[in-house]
Amino acid sequence: MSNHQKRLSVPKSWPVERKTDTFTVKARAGPHGEDGVPLLILLRDVLGYVDSRKEARYALSQDAILVNGDPINDEGRPIGMFDIVAFPQREEYYRVFPDEGGRLSLTPIDADAAGSRLGKVAGKRQVQGGNTQLSLHDGTNVVVDSDEYSTNDSIVVDNETKEIVAHFPYEEGELVTAVRGNHGGKIGSLEEIEVTYGSGSNIVTVETLDGEETFETVEEYVVVIDENFIGDEGGDDE
Structure with a gap:
């Protein structure tokens, strides 16, 4: 399977120039579906921290880059809306957030903010034991013992404990x-x-x-x- 993706056909949310070259990096299977941007694009084309896939792989092998609190070793890992990308050695932390036009961009945040991430509840269902499983916008699941959450609500999940630390209901006035x-x-x-x-x-x-x-x-x-x-x-x- 090819490791390349034609620039003209990438999702509009990807922060890439479409007419400079024919191809760009192809995202691996993972969170965010086809909207996820390969980590390599952020490291090379957006931040300029690496010049090649080889350099990116070396940096990742040193556990120098965290996504939502976890070290990443795959430069093709999809990165998407509200993910937290951290460079602890540099003391740099970013939240992936849409800019005008809906293209994903990196917003600088502080270390405390990088400890948790926002997730939109895309669906919910009952699971064994009477608990409720919340499916978030990026494809991850969170199991809760309360039925207070609804589809389209937003929650904040602690990156270390994976517990919900805040809840924002989807309603008028929010x-x-x-x-x-x-x-x-x-x-x-x-x-x-x-x-x-x-x-x-x-x-x-x-x-x-x-x-x-x-x-x-x-x-x-x-x-x-x-x-x-x-x-x-x-x-x-x-």
């Missing part, structure tokens, strides 16, 4: 960010959830933080976030 579509990267208050009966998506209305714009998008494109996401760079704290 702070959200658009992660896809024409309004990707915009943050605002969820003003209205218009339920669409049948197979269509619910429509949400969001007012931007400055109050100068109100936009509509589909429910799947918004994620409830913590107000600290809009803090100063390097000072975010989930």
